[in-house]
Amino acid sequence: MFIRWSVAIAAVALLSSPVLQGARAADKPTDPQIAHIAYTAGVIDINAAKQAVKKAKNKDVKAFAEDMVRDHEAVNKQALELVKKLNVTPEDNDTSRTLSKQASDKLAELDKLDGAAFDKAYVTNEVAYHKAVNGALETQLIPSASNAELKSLLQTGLKIFQGHQQHAEHVAAELK
């Protein structure tokens, strides 16, 4: 429980003011930064899911991981098509870097686990991760996006990720 909350809080904290405002005072993230953060968040979940497809023992956990790969790849494909169309180059930033660092630590941590312990840790983290990303989308990324098409893609992303959060919660409940 402590670990789960600390992950969620750390992720929310990272995505909200301190990091985003660190370099650029009270500025909102720009569209190229938002695109980069959203894409990075998707890649992180795809990598976590690919690890789970290989390691998971429980069939529902494995199926969930396969769903994550499929959906997040589809979202990111749309995101790439959109930035190309809008002629926007996603811009790396502190939030993306911190998210990536945190995610690679998590991958290493989960890699040490096996069987039911891995399944539980993966699903628990998926609930917390989607919750944190949804919070960031709602409070930070969507309100800050200025391009209407980017905003609309983020809104679709939010609905998808809210679905994933519920799905992950169902899977987590089944594991108990």
Place this chain on the structure above:
Amino acid sequence: MRPGRLLSIATAIALVSMIVPAGAETVQITMENLEITPADVALKVGDTVEWINKDVFAHTATAVNGDFDVNLPAKKSATSVVKKAGTVEYYCRFHPNMKATLKIAP
């Protein structure tokens, strides 16, 4: 012919007409941007539902009571014939926040 026999024939005819009602219709239900439209559909036994998935994501139409579980790959459609009367709530297994209802009359 005994009255009981007549009654059972009449019952059989009534049952058949329930199973294959005249003028069965096809109702289209669209899934787009994670929304099911229309979310509330009234139809009758024997009608066909055409599920149209306009998203680039796979969805399902899965009855809470287990009556049906239709797989809808990205950008695909599927049909199913409703066989039982009642109010059936259904959702997408991949995105359980997608919910809707079929109100099926006999």
